[in-house]
Amino acid sequence: MRIDARLIKRLPPTGGSEAFELNVHLKSDADITVLLGPSGAGKTLTLNCLGGFATPDEGRILVNDELYFDAPTKLRLPPQQRRCGYIFQDHALFPHMTVRENLRFAANAGRGNSGLNRHRRIAELLETFELADLAGRKPAQLSGGQKQRAALARMLVNEPKLLLLDEPTRGLDGRLKQAFYELLGKLRERSAAPMVLVTHDLEECMELAGHVCLMEAGRFTQCGPRERVFARPATVEVARSLSIYNILPASVEALDPGRDCSRLSVLGQLWEVPYLPGRLIGDQGYVCVRQSETKVVVASGSPAAANQLLLKIESASPSLRGVRIQLEHAVIAEISEAEYALCRGSERLTVEVPSAAVYFVGK
Numbered sequence: 477m478r479i480d481a482r483l484i485k486r487l488p489p490t491g492g493s494e495a496f497e498l499n500v501h502l503k504s505d506a507d508i509t510v511l512l513g514p515s516g517a518g519k520t521l522t523l524n525c526l527g528g529f530a531t532p533d534e535g536r537i538l539v540n541d542e543l544y545f546d547a548p549t550k551l552r553l554p555p556q557q558r559r560c561g562y563i564f565q566d567h568a569l570f571p572h573m574t575v576r577e578n579l580r581f582a583a584n585a586g587r588g589n590s591g592l593n594r595h596r597r598i599a600e601l602l603e604t605f606e607l608a609d610l611a612g613r614k615p616a617q618l619s620g621g622q623k624q625r626a627a628l629a630r631m632l633v634n635e636p637k638l639l640l641l642d643e644p645t646r647g648l649d650g651r652l653k654q655a656f657y658e659l660l661g662k663l664r665e666r667s668a669a670p671m672v673l674v675t676h677d678l679e680e681c682m683e684l685a686g687h688v689c690l691m692e693a694g695r696f697t698q699c700g701p702r703e704r705v706f707a708r709p710a711t712v713e714v715a716r717s718l719s720i721y722n723i724l725p726a727s728v729e730a731l732d733p734g735r736d737c738s739r740l741s742v743l744g745q746l747w748e749v750p751y752l753p754g755r756l757i758g759d760q761g762y763v764c765v766r767q768s769e770t771k772v773v774v775a776s777g778s779p780a781a782a783n784q785l786l787l788k789i790e791s792a793s794p795s796l797r798g799v800r801i802q803l804e805h806a807v808i809a810e811i812s813e814a815e816y817a818l819c820r821g822s823e824r825l826t827v828e829v830p831s832a833a834v835y836f837v838g839k
Contacts, residue, residue: 478505478670479638483525484534498522498532498694506686506701507664508671512678513691519674522691523640526672527562528555539638539670556585561631561669562640568627569615575626576602576611583633594633601629604662621652628659632667639663639671645680657683678718682706690714712762712837721764722807726836728752728759740836743805747783749834761838769833770809772801773826774818784828792816803827 485498498518502509511519524530526537528544531552537545544553569578579601583594602608605625615623624644631639645653664671675681681688682702689699697717698710709715715723729746730739738752742763749763773784787803794800798812809827819825 478540479503479509479526479672480536480538481526482535483522483532483537485521485525485530485532487521496694498525500689500691500694500696502526502672502689502696503699504670504687504689506670508660508673508684509687509689510681510685510702511672511674511689511691512676512681512685514676516693517691518694519676519691520642523562523642523672523674526638527560527640528553528558542637558638559634559636560638560640561634561636562642563624563627563631563644564642569623569630571615574612574614575607575618575629578615578626579630579633582630585634597633601632604666605629605659620648621655624648624652624656625659628663632663635669636667637669639667639669641671641673643674643676645675645677653680660684678720690717692717708835709764709837712764712839715762715764715837720766720768722767722770723762723764724805724807726761726763728755728757728761728836731755731757737831738836740834743785745785747829747831747834749831749836752836755836755838759838761836763829764835764837765829765833767808767810769830770807771828771830772809772811772815772819773828774811774815783831783834784826786824786826788824789822801825 479502481502483498483500487496489495498521500522511522513519521530525532532545532547534547535545536547543551544558545551570581573581576598579598583598602611605628607625607629610618610622618626645656648656673684685702687700688702688705690697690705697714698705709718712723715721724742726740726742728738729741731752732738733751736751738749740747740749740763787805787807789801789803791802792799795810797810799810799816801809801811803809803825807827
């Protein structure tokens with residue numbers, strides 16, 4: 477594991493806030509690990525423990541076989557010895573310094589590099605992140621995207637062993653976000669250090685993550701490779717928290733391992749899905765289907781066939797893909813405006829789900 481961190485940190489109640497306990501075990505060998513969860517879940521506190529800005533009450537932090545913290549032996553490396561590159565939500569550039577001076581300050585704070593090497597590295601990073609023409613400007617004279625590039629360059633000056641990013645695209649529009657993702661690609665080419673990135677943006681997580689830790693109330697609710705986490709939510713609560721699934725109650729009606737298929741009863745309709753190992757006939761649970769996989773059959777009103785449901789329309793609203801349709805049982809589907817024109821005025825629509833897109837979660 478490139479990162480193996482067992483963290484327990486207790487915060488007492490203060491003012492109007494309740495007591496909080498962070499209790500997580502972060503294990504990842506991915507280039508980028510994303511902590512995804514709502515505000516107050518403990519994501520930033522986890523970063524601060526990794527970086528040495530907060531001290532866990534219990535636990536152990538191991539990064540690339542180097543021990544940063546070990547509670548039983550009272551070992552605690554200070555932040556400067558951990559060599560963590562940290563990008564805060566507000567970039568934390570010194571406002572009274574130019575871009576070059578910000579990089580020089582960070583370089584001088586490091587150890588082991590001669591003045592000539594530091595000068596070369598600063599010049600190289602300014603060129604790589606297209607900051608050479610902006611090196612004499614102060615942060616107030618930079619755009620949001622330019623500040624991000626400067627923060628990334630400063631983070632890399634001392635060749636960090638661990639990169640920590642706290643909601644680095646917060647407040648940026650879509651164009652600047654995409655530019656930042658491309659910059660992260662450059663960063664990964666230049667640095668072998670593992671990266672832990674905090675976000676509450678699901679699309680950002682899908683764009684960047686190799687390993688995902690879903691987080692809520694100081695705990696990880698599910699961790700693993702990105703594809704596995706989003707394809708196989710561990711519980712129906714996890715599926716609901718992601719807000720990308722249509723979730724319907726279901727029961728197992730038949731199991732046929734020879735044909736590699738199972739049949740589920742979903743709202744009174746039989747659906748055929750891949751074989752469900754470990755399940756028994758009669759098991760109760762839920763089917764989770766990504767909203768993007770829920771297809772509308774425009775010729776609606778016909779009797780529902782296999783893996784179809786005839787559902788009442790509750791509302792329709794514009795979306796980036798065309799029209800977002802809210803159906804009964806909280807089912808959501810998106811169709812093009814041309815498709816919606818064909819079924820406009822209908823009270824019900826038939827939705828269809830590919831067999832392979834169905835994931836069954838037991839109660």
